[in-house]
Amino acid sequence: MNGLRIASFLLAASSAAGAVELPGPVVTAAWVNEHRADLVVLDVRSDLAGFVTAPEYTTDAKTGAKVLVSGGGHIADARLVDFNLTRVSRMVGDKKIDKMLPSGDEVQALMRKLGVGQDDALVITSPGESADEVDMAARLYWTLKSYGETDMAVLDGGNAAWLAANLPVSTTAAADIAAGDWTAAELNKAWLAEIDDVKPAGTAPLLIDARPAPQYLGVYYKKPAVAAPGHVEGALNYPTDLQTRQTGLAQMFMSAPQYAKVMTAVGIAPKAGAITYCNTGHMAAGAWFVLSEIMKIDGVRLYDGSMHEWTTLGRPVVGVGL
Structure with a gap:
């Protein structure tokens, strides 16, 4: 698998001169909005219902401004990632240990099911309203990095920051998508x-x-x-x-x-x-x-x-x- 990833990386480097370049491991909502067409957004969460729930707002009594009180929805065309599928159980001796790093084959299958391509630039987001949710994005980032992904970043503040920037969200259910060709490298420990x-x-x-x-x-x-x-x-x-x-x-x-x-x-x-x-x-x-x-x-x-x-x-x- 490692050779495939290296070969694909070299091909991308030589042929995709116009591809978006991520500015670092953390990107802002404004940057993602500007480059949205060139990115695949992975929305990782355990609250799957929130993906299709509209955000809630109230009106400030003094200013009349719209104030976000509860997040909801997702960045349009984001791929819904069930956080529970990003970790697996494993036997250590006679003990079952839960919530462990999946194998490369398991991560590869998940990413391909999400329609992720080998050369896609990835932005990982979450609802972003708690450290627990931010850490889901960080955990997925760590998992993908461990299997060779280098072209990715985490959205600072997640969907909550996206909403705070008055950017639109969708409440449409995740659609079926053609399988991608993302390939896991050998585990880098x-x-x-x-x-x-x-x-x-x-x-x-x-x-x-x-x-x-x-x-x-x-x-x-x-x-x-x-x-x-x-x-x-x-x-x-x-x-x-x-x-x-x-x-x-x-x-x-x-x-x-x-x-x-x-x-x-x-x-x-x-x-x-x-x-x-x-x-x-x-x-x-x-x-x-x-x-x-x-x-x-x-x-x-x-x-x-x-x-x-x-x-x-x-x-x-x-x-x-x-």
């Missing part, structure tokens, strides 16, 4: 951490727990996905609510210097080779995206199994001991 890569007790590499502080501390934990409260010994907490900054309904990314200040404030000095984790590799994808793609820290990896695998397999945790 440069951004993937596995259980034996995770070293407790503060030894290298740096571990970053991307869950809310109460889960990190063990005040409560996400049963049944996680089997014990607390965190991997030595991990530092980068809480989920510090991944984005709310603007209206939209959860927006910050700049690399702003993230550096946030990291310093919570006692984290990012370094190459850091590993992010959470409960199931969902929230950790957002932390990975911030560190790897926005801050450009080399070799940042996402521990796919996260606390679900770690605690299911009986690895030790520490916490406040409530």
Whole structure:
């Protein structure tokens, strides 16, 4: 599969001189609107009904302006991606571990069913109203990057930012589409951490727990996905609510210097080779995206199994001991 991707990339480079060039891993609603005809938009979400639900507005009593109160709908012609189909269950010994990275064949089949072509420039969006939704986009980005995709970006603020820019949305159901020819490369493990890569007790590499502080501390934990409260010994907490900054309904990314200040404030000095984790590799994808793609820290990896695998397999945790 790797050879096919390289060959297609070379062909595209030589023949598609007019193709759109993504400005970076994050794009704005205005940029997407300007280049919409040259992009394939992947709308990833777990709330599939929201794809065809109209947004809700109210009128400001003082100004008479229309104010968005609830998002809904999608960017016209976006391909609907069920987030639940982007992760799979796998047996590790005699234990079933859920929500793991699919195989290349599985990702390839999903992308082709969505009509994605080998040379398409991709923009990944989500409803964008919570860090949880933004992290779905980040997780899909990480998955596709791991299988060789390079021509993609995440829409800053997702559909909420699109609506805030007064851009139109559709509520038409996702249509059947001709199969694409997107081809997965061999899995690149440069951004993937596995259980034996995770070293407790503060030894290298740096571990970053991307869950809310109460889960990190063990005040409560996400049963049944996680089997014990607390965190991997030595991990530092980068809480989920510090991944984005709310603007209206939209959860927006910050700049690399702003993230550096946030990291310093919570006692984290990012370094190459850091590993992010959470409960199931969902929230950790957002932390990975911030560190790897926005801050450009080399070799940042996402521990796919996260606390679900770690605690299911009986690895030790520490916490406040409530």
